[in-house]
Amino acid sequence: MDTSAVILLVLLLGTLNTVQCQYEETKSADFEGSSPIDNIPEEEKYTVSALIERANKNAGQELDDPDIIEGDIAVDTGFQNAAPCTSRRFFSCKWPRSRDGLVYVPYVISSQYSSREKATIVKAMNSFANATCVRFRPRKRRIFFKDRHYLNIESNTGCWSYVGRRRGRQVVSLARRGCVYHQVIQHELLHALGFHHEQARSDRDMHIRILYENIIRGKESNFEKIKTNNLGTPYDYGSVMHYSRYAFSRNGQPTMVPIPNANVAIGRATQMSSWDIARINRLYKCSQRSYSE
Numbered sequence: 001m002d003t004s005a006v007i008l009l010v011l012l013l014g015t016l017n018t019v020q021c022q023y024e025e026t027k028s029a030d031f032e033g034s035s036p037i038d039n040i041p042e043e044e045k046y047t048v049s050a051l052i053e054r055a056n057k058n059a060g061q062e063l064d065d066p067d068i069i070e071g072d073i074a075v076d077t078g079f080q081n082a083a084p085c086t087s088r089r090f091f092s093c094k095w096p097r098s099r100d101g102l103v104y105v106p107y108v109i110s111s112q113y114s115s116r117e118k119a120t121i122v123k124a125m126n127s128f129a130n131a132t133c134v135r136f137r138p139r140k141r142r143i144f145f146k147d148r149h150y151l152n153i154e155s156n157t158g159c160w161s162y163v164g165r166r167r168g169r170q171v172v173s174l175a176r177r178g179c180v181y182h183q184v185i186q187h188e189l190l191h192a193l194g195f196h197h198e199q200a201r202s203d204r205d206m207h208i209r210i211l212y213e214n215i216i217r218g219k220e221s222n223f224e225k226i227k228t229n230n231l232g233t234p235y236d237y238g239s240v241m242h243y244s245r246y247a248f249s250r251n252g253q254p255t256m257v258p259i260p261n262a263n264v265a266i267g268r269a270t271q272m273s274s275w276d277i278a279r280i281n282r283l284y285k286c287s288q289r290s291y292s293e
């Protein structure tokens with residue numbers, strides 16, 4: 001090998017190293033500062049709910065923030081049972097289905113994000129198109145036509161979303177620090193499509209036991225049940241909408257255990273489960289044709 005080749009190789013290795021270091025830095029910066037969530041077992045630290053809980057330490061406290069309930073659900077005033085609104089005939093919070101059988105959800109992604117973050121968000125959005133009739137697409141603003149109802153994806157305090165479609169500009173917050181992960185983005189988008197947390201399901205007491213003594217004081221309301229429409233699907237521990245067994249733990253002990261077998265993994269999804277996908281297709285009455293092409 002001649003000298004110039006060696007120099008080139010050294011330079012190349014140097015660059016690779018820098019990229020790696022930057023990545024490590026970003027990763028650990030997302031998790032600085034101690035909180036009860038630090039006491040949970042290592043393998044549980046990167047579950048959807050652990051990521052959200054960490055990123056949301058300060059969510060809902062700014063003056064302009066909406067109230068945040070159940071960890072990451074935005075409500076304007078007080079408590080709302082949002083999921084049943086999907087079955088309303090008028091003023092439904094479902095996104096409308098267009099004549100071609102597809103459900104278009106217009107979006108705007110804030111310029112706060114880097115191109116890499118934007119790509120991660122768009123990739124998560126496109127994952128819905130592979131298996132459902134939901135199509136997230138950029139908001140159209142033409143002279144004679146514009147999308148009135150749309151999602152505004154922005155880096156606000158933490159990761160949160162409203163449940164179901166609201167009207168006009170609807171914020172989905174994905175903080176650059178801590179929320180731009182595939183599973184977290186899918187989770188927040190599922191809220192925007194009208195889905196609640198799996199452990200809030202009306203039939204959850206048959207599948208999980210809540211250990212109130214281990215929950216952070218004042219956070220017990222995160223474990224309330226909701227009269228959800230379960231769309232004929234079984235309770236799903238592998239749903240990306242299921243919180244982990246250590247969610248809102250004040251002492252590093254579980255707050256939820258599955259029954260009858262306490263050892264079954266819960267809330268460890270790294271992407272939408274096949275039941276998450278089936279629920280979208282049932283709620284929005286997608287025909288097989290719209291997603292199997």
Ligand SMILES: [Zn+2]
Binds near residue numbers: 071072073187191197
């Ligand atoms: Zn959530």
